[in-house]
Amino acid sequence: MARSIGADRVIDYTQEDFCQNEGRYDLILAVNGYHPILDYRRVLSPEGIYVQTGGSMAQIFQALLLGPFISMTGSKKMSSLGTVKQNQSDLLFMKELLEAGKVVPVIDKRYSLSEITEAFRYLGEGHARGKVIITVEHNNK
Numbered sequence: 001m002a003r004s005i006g007a008d009r010v011i012d013y014t015q016e017d018f019c020q021n022e023g024r025y026d027l028i029l030a031v032n033g034y035h036p037i038l039d040y041r042r043v044l045s046p047e048g049i050y051v052q053t054g055g056s057m058a059q060i061f062q063a064l065l066l067g068p069f070i071s072m073t074g075s076k077k078m079s080s081l082g083t084v085k086q087n088q089s090d091l092l093f094m095k096e097l098l099e100a101g102k103v104v105p106v107i108d109k110r111y112s113l114s115e116i117t118e119a120f121r122y123l124g125e126g127h128a129r130g131k132v133i134i135t136v137e138h139n140n141k
């Protein structure tokens, strides 16, 4: 699935620890993950950027509390999406990327509102491959 939306190289986290290989990364978008923040810092390229968007509570707090200090001590930048202010121009930029097919949303499953318990159970298993959608049908009768 990752390859189908444009990834040139995919690392299976159950088989290989990317912090142990020789790779150096310009951008780490930490959607899920459980490494200490200093592991991510080590594998960033000299001007690399790390942005935490999800993952374990430890990962979230480390990015929020330690990220600003780490960013002040060198050329690598570490931050959390939680501190970003969303604005209209960013949303319009995302709209352009989506319309141009440069960003492809991946929808794993769709549930109706009455199936919401099942949707949360599925999401709670932690292996959804993309977004899980709840469809709210409007009944105008």
Ligand SMILES: NC(=O)c1ccc[n+]([C@@H]2O[C@H](COP(=O)([O-])OP(=O)(O)OC[C@H]3O[C@@H](n4cnc5c(N)ncnc54)[C@H](OP(=O)(O)O)[C@@H]3O)[C@@H](O)[C@H]2O)c1
Binding pocket: 013, 031, 032, 033, 034, 053, 054, 055, 056, 081, 082, 123, 125, 126, 127, 128, 129, 130, 131
């Ligand atoms: N900041 C925000 O605005 C925002 C918004 C939405 C979600 N989030 C956060 O983003 C994260 C992802 O959410 P999600 O909706 O995509 O659902 P999710 O259930 O957290 O993600 C499932 C996916 O993550 C993979 N995965 C699980 N553990 C991993 C690991 N240690 N390393 C790499 N991949 C791993 C799973 O792959 P396998 O099936 O192969 O295990 C699966 O493809 C969550 O932590 C969520 O809280 C943040």
